[in-house]
Amino acid sequence: MPGEEQLLQRIESRREELVELTRDLIRFPTVNPPGEAYRPCAEYIGRRLQGRGFAVQYVHATGTPGDTERFPRVNVIARREGGAPGPCVHFNSHIDVVQSGAGWTLDPFAGVLQDGKVFGRGACDMKGGLAASLIAVESLIDSGEQLPGSLEISGTVDEESGGYGGVHYLAERGWFTPPRVDHVIIPEPLNVNRVCIGHRGVWWAEIETQGRQAHGSMPFLGDCAIRHMHAVVERLERDLYPKLAQRRTDMPVVPSGARQSTLNINSIHGGQAEVPGFPSPCVADSCRMIFDRRLLIEEHMDSVKDEVRQLLEQLVRDRAGFRYALRDIFEVRPTMTDRNGPVARSTAAAVRRVLGVEPEFICSPGTYDQKHIDRVGKLRDCIAYGPGILDLAHQPDEYVVIDDMVNSAKVMALAARSLLFRGA
Numbered sequence: 001m002p003g004e005e006q007l008l009q010r011i012e013s014r015r016e017e018l019v020e021l022t023r024d025l026i027r028f029p030t031v032n033p034p035g036e037a038y039r040p041c042a043e044y045i046g047r048r049l050q051g052r053g054f055a056v057q058y059v060h061a062t063g064t065p066g067d068t069e070r071f072p073r074v075n076v077i078a079r080r081e082g083g084a085p086g087p088c089v090h091f092n093s094h095i096d097v098v099q100s101g102a103g104w105t106l107d108p109f110a111g112v113l114q115d116g117k118v119f120g121r122g123a124c125d126m127k128g129g130l131a132a133s134l135i136a137v138e139s140l141i142d143s144g145e146q147l148p149g150s151l152e153i154s155g156t157v158d159e160e161s162g163g164y165g166g167v168h169y170l171a172e173r174g175w176f177t178p179p180r181v182d183h184v185i186i187p188e189p190l191n192v193n194r195v196c197i198g199h200r201g202v203w204w205a206e207i208e209t210q211g212r213q214a215h216g217s218m219p220f221l222g223d224c225a226i227r228h229m230h231a232v233v234e235r236l237e238r239d240l241y242p243k244l245a246q247r248r249t250d251m252p253v254v255p256s257g258a259r260q261s262t263l264n265i266n267s268i269h270g271g272q273a274e275v276p277g278f279p280s281p282c283v284a285d286s287c288r289m290i291f292d293r294r295l296l297i298e299e300h301m302d303s304v305k306d307e308v309r310q311l312l313e314q315l316v317r318d319r320a321g322f323r324y325a326l327r328d329i330f331e332v333r334p335t336m337t338d339r340n341g342p343v344a345r346s347t348a349a350a351v352r353r354v355l356g357v358e359p360e361f362i363c364s365p366g367t368y369d370q371k372h373i374d375r376v377g378k379l380r381d382c383i384a385y386g387p388g389i390l391d392l393a394h395q396p397d398e399y400v401v402i403d404d405m406v407n408s409a410k411v412m413a414l415a416a417r418s419l420l421f422r423g424a
């Protein structure tokens with residue numbers, strides 16, 4: 001296949017350009033929160049693709065969380081129509097990054113180049129993946145082949161805070177709905193030999209136990225909400241954790257410890273807030289727990305919620321004075337596409353070709369923007385595939401390996417080419 005061979009060579013010859021592009025992207029401090037530098041970063045991507053014959057649109061997600069005059073939620077979507085009818089292959093990357101945090105030995109926004117790696121906040125998650133997809137698509141266009149169908153690239157915001165000003169906003173307005181778009185690759189950092197077909201679901205909620213305030217010297221005149229919360233924790237340990245541990249999934253989640261239902265207790269706060277030097281002298285009238293329950297594709301949100309409510313209702317029956325409130329904070333349903341679907345199959349074939357290894361099909365323990373493309377956009381043929389190393393995401397001294405970026409760009413280009421020409 002001479003077309004494919006030339007394409008791979010062309011990408012190899014653009015290694016330096018790929019590195020410089022990644023460094024440029026890292027230098028936009030697109031930190032979320034608050035949502036810094038979104039517009040200049042989106043415009044940088046837009047200008048570049050405009051020069052390659054893409055029709056570029058900027059979509060300002062007005063009124064979404066965090067959207068202000070100072071921090072506008074600006075997304076960029078670029079589309080290039082081919083010479084004949086055919087499917088649309090879309091590469092979606094989020095341009096926001098998490099705060100740099102402590103522990104860096106290098107400037108997180110300089111794009112430092114060292115030992116065959118590019119360092120910086122977002123290098124791995126996921127500006128390295130965005131740069132690889134840009135080089136992949138550009139190389140495909142520059143090949144001069146008559147490409148059918150269309151190619152799209154988007155740079156979207158707010159993935160790290162739920163995607164409401166980004167992919168969710170666009171999906172609600174039809175940007176990800178077939179037949180406008182047929183196949184989506186999200187270059188999230190899941191390792192260069194892995195094709196990620198979905199993610200677990202999430203339910204974040206708060207349990208509040210309620211008591212009655214009294215003087216700390218006469219606790220029998222009050223009712224301690226913290227002791228009630230202790231009873232909740234005890235029931236979780238006794239009745240829920242063993243059940244969750246036994247609930248295994250067919251989803252190929254990595255790491256394998258996440259191949260079951262999980263519940264994390266994120267925080268517990270009880271009693272009056274402490275003023276330094278003045279501890280609370282009272283019996284606690286309220287105690288709140290925030291928890292993070294992760295769901296499997298085999299589970300239903302309603303029964304997951306019901307399970308926790310049942311446990312609390314049982315405490316109402318068993319324990320004198322037990323009163324509670326259960327409040328939803330956030331929820332995402334699990335999602336998983338078919339590993340034999342067009343986008344997963346063509347990407348897997350490209351991994352075999354470029355890396356000479358058998359690709360691993362995985363699911364992510366946490367969520368990413370696939371949820372919105374699937375549930376809101378109603379587009380099932382979506383995967384995540386990108387060069388970053390999963391474990392480095394959000395860490396200090398985050399980096400992306402240059403060889404991985406070049407290889408993933410080759411995989412993305414081959415996968416897109418075969419989807420355009422053959423639909424798989």
Ligand SMILES: [Zn+2]
Pocket residue numbers: 094125126159188189368
């Ligand atoms: Zn990410």
